[in-house]
Amino acid sequence: MSTSDFRDAHRHPMIDPRALLTFRAICRSGSITGAARALNLSQPSVSNQIAQLERRLGVVLFERSRTGISLTPEGEALARRADGLAILLRDAASDVQHAHHHVAGPLRLGGTPGALVTLLPGAIARLDARIGEFALSLQERPDHLLLEMLRQDEIELAFVTTGIDQVPSDMVEIECLQDPFVLLVGAAHDGLPDSVSLHDLEHLAWVMPEARGAFRRQVDALFVAAGVALPRVTIRSDSLLTTRAIVRETARVTVLPRTVALDDGKSAGLRVIAIREAQQERTVGLRHRADAALSPLAQAMIDVLRQDA
Numbered sequence: 001m002s003t004s005d006f007r008d009a010h011r012h013p014m015i016d017p018r019a020l021l022t023f024r025a026i027c028r029s030g031s032i033t034g035a036a037r038a039l040n041l042s043q044p045s046v047s048n049q050i051a052q053l054e055r056r057l058g059v060v061l062f063e064r065s066r067t068g069i070s071l072t073p074e075g076e077a078l079a080r081r082a083d084g085l086a087i088l089l090r091d092a093a094s095d096v097q098h099a100h101h102h103v104a105g106p107l108r109l110g111g112t113p114g115a116l117v118t119l120l121p122g123a124i125a126r127l128d129a130r131i132g133e134f135a136l137s138l139q140e141r142p143d144h145l146l147l148e149m150l151r152q153d154e155i156e157l158a159f160v161t162t163g164i165d166q167v168p169s170d171m172v173e174i175e176c177l178q179d180p181f182v183l184l185v186g187a188a189h190d191g192l193p194d195s196v197s198l199h200d201l202e203h204l205a206w207v208m209p210e211a212r213g214a215f216r217r218q219v220d221a222l223f224v225a226a227g228v229a230l231p232r233v234t235i236r237s238d239s240l241l242t243t244r245a246i247v248r249e250t251a252r253v254t255v256l257p258r259t260v261a262l263d264d265g266k267s268a269g270l271r272v273i274a275i276r277e278a279q280q281e282r283t284v285g286l287r288h289r290a291d292a293a294l295s296p297l298a299q300a301m302i303d304v305l306r307q308d309a
Contacts (some may be wrong), residue, residue: 017085019053022046023061024082027075031068080152087153106135107297110146111159114215115238115284118259119176119305127297127306134297141195142238143213147171150224150289156298161214162285172290176305178281179257181222183273184244188251195274198228206231207246210238218282219255226277244270257282 025035026046053212054061061075071079088276111120116138127134141149146158147168160173183196189236208231209216210308235252237243240260247254248269261272286302288294 005086015056016049016052017089018099019049019056020078020082020085023050023053023078026050026062026069026241027071027079027082047253060070063177082155090273106137107154107157107295107301109136109138109157109159110149110155111138112143112146112161112213112215113140113238114257114260115159115161116140117240118179118284119286123304126307127287127300130304131297132302136297150287152159153289156288156292156295158287159302161218161283163283164214164217167287170290174286174302175283176285176304177258177259178283180281181275181278182261183260183275184247184256184261185253185268185271185273186248186250189262189271192235192273194227195276197276198223198226201253202228202231204231204254205233206235207237207243207248207252208234210236214239215282222255222275222278225279228277257284 022035022039022041023099025038026032028037029035032046032050033043036046039046050061057074057078059074060072061078062069063072073231094217109116109120120261122139124136139149139155143160143165146155146160150158151157162173162175183192183201185192209219220230235246237246240256243256244261246252255275258272261270288298288302
């Protein structure tokens with residue numbers, strides 16, 4: 001690359017969006033050949049777009065070798081922006097189609113299973129009554145992945161357990177609901193009273209959430225505050241549906257927030273029992289990016305949840 005090319009690149013750093021999407025295809029496929037195949041373009045055409053992009057930016061984006069390509073630091077920085085452009089174009093087309101059909105949204109949500117079960121059904125019912133037709137999509141993910149999804153603009157709102165971790169400086173956290181922990185049991189434990197101490201349950205077999213995430217840390221804190229060792233005989237499960245099914249069909253027990261535990265109702269063969277040591281309630285709410293310009297539907301979702309709070 002000549003000196004004049006570098007000067008021109010810095011003087012006019014505008015990027016062709018098509019070239020940026022081609023660059024993204026190379027990142028995703030791992031090769032120029034794979035990108036050409038995915039885009040239905042010739043290999044020389046893909047190589048030419050990348051060469052022009054590098055000249056425009058005045059940097060090298062890939063290190064090329066016989067074993068393939070690897071991103072330079074500049075390439076890694078551009079790859080994040082390329083993903084953002086792809087999401088922007090996808091959402092733009094979706095927004096236009098929904099506006100054409102007078103449907104609000106779409107709103108992209110993520111959340112931990114318990115937070116979604118606790119907050120989302122009631123919020124949807126109120127939005128149905130408030131704004132009429134709307135579209136949303138949601139994904140269940142653990143806390144650490146939800147943060148990254150917010151930062152990558154893959155979701156607009158995250159439903160999470162709140163009040164445990166320090167809120168990152170680039171995020172806003174809204175507490176929406178407090179919910180006490182209860183013991184959930186099946187028919188095998190019909191003889192248990194309506195209120196128990198964790199000290200009385202040390203001999204039982206349990207289903208417990210996986211070790212990662214704020215919800216598990218709250219459950220662990222409940223045992224620590226009671227001075228009771230964490231259960232040794234456990235099945236690890238982050239699926240609420242699977243956890244409730246195991247408790248219903250076996251002699252195992254679990255600890256869940258009351259609204260989550262009652263989701264299947266007493267008719268499903270499950271019973272909730274108060275835990276005497278459960279003085280500190282679990283809290284759930286929302287997170288969103290501090291610098292985000294929220295969509296009207298996202299703001300409406302926050303508004304209905306704040307009414308409950």
